[in-house]
Amino acid sequence: MIAPAGKGFSGMAERIVIIGAGQAAAQAVATLRAEGFAGALTIVGDESFPPYQRPPLSKAYLQGTFERERLFLKPDAFYTEAHCELILGIAATAIDREKRTVALADGRAIPYDKLLLATGARVRKIPVAGADLPGIFYLRGIADVDAMRAHFVPGAKLAVVGGGYIGLEVAAVARKAGLDVTVFEALDRVMARAVSPRLSEFYEKVHRDAGVVFHMNTGVEAFEGAGKLQAVRAGGKSYPADIALVGIGVLPNVEIAGAAGLACDDGIKVDRHCATSDPAIFAAGDCTRHHGRDGNLIRLECVQNAIDQAKHAALAMVGKPVPYGEVPWFWSDQYDLKLQIAGLARPGDRLVLRGDPATRKFAVFHLRDGVVAAVEAVNAAPEYIVGRKLIAEGQRVAPERLADQAIPMKNIA
């Protein structure tokens, strides 16, 4: 997997610089070396940590059942053996495409022959009065969770602003830890951007049964408090709160690319080989806008896309291009429920339910022109795994068969 040491790592060889130190960066290093890239490799990240897994942050890490050390994607020895220099805790501030250099916040400029932008996304801040009061948290990095966890004491009042993946995962952990949890959601259903209405309805009920209070169709108007958060103002009323978690989505980190004149459109635009509008610069992960399998331009926020785009970018960088076309997949852990999604749903899909939500084990298939386009599976591994395969193969399956639990998923197609 890793190129032999002492060979070909001289300053004369090609230099690849990776901006961003997340999932895509770690994968790109692994793939570049596995594919025989023998030049110099540098990762520049503005956080002080080497690449780590973000998904456990809102789940086991927040709960305290998963130590920090386990978050790191690779041991330090991986970067040493891969001769990959890590520049951490220092932001890249600008790209000079003519000189082919990256300027760093400490004044250095580092040269590149090829550049990979794996800049990820940052949380969307809530633009209301009192939003900078102590006690208001966002969740994106290790530091965010470390700061918030100390406040997770039984009886504390937690206001969750935004009923998406992050908000609901935190709500589940908080209920387990004995906090009082109130969710404020601006839309009429939870996880509206990520799942179909039946799933929203199911998850809202699960959380209500666990004691979470919901205020739907209710945007937060202000945070109130003297010196620290004391209440959340929403729908014209004040709700007491000791802490708040704001989870209202992310924004792709495109500024450094945009300032360098690269094509951006709510994401750094890339082709099927993850090349940007400059052939020496590639991009991978949450920061990209790319063509989905159906040709539509999309931006994805998930581990799958970070890993797969990083692989395809690395292959293109070493001159072995393979077009990207993997099926996206996502997961969320809440209480005893594992939600797994493959494919991308679209309005107008025909929805087929398999199983009974009351049993907490079911799946919703999305058919588009008779072909399986997406599956949402709750505690339903066979439906997820087989569904993902059917999507990849563009399989046509009769809705009656998908709905019939007497037919095992293995034999469904």
Add this chain to the structure above:
Amino acid sequence: MPKIKYVEHNGKEHEADVPVGWSVMEGAVKNLIPGIDADCGGACACATCHVYVAAEWLAKMPPKTDMEETMLDFAQDLEPNSRLSCQLKVTPEFEGLTVKMPKSQH
């Protein structure tokens, strides 16, 4: 810390001390043992951490969940002693465990 032996498809052996509570997959990844990629980080979603558990150890492993069973159904080079190493949570009884990696992860 239980010592676990990982054997690559080509027979090359590696030993690692793996903390109790970690998975057999994490023990390999954190010690740079080749043959276990674990793309999904242990979410039981990718089947790239497939291992064969030595016969005498099979009965001491935790039972397979539906999820693992299904993932394995679709894994390459499936054998009766196949497991996903991300699902094997290390206990003190794992001292001396041997696992082998399949050809497809070579």
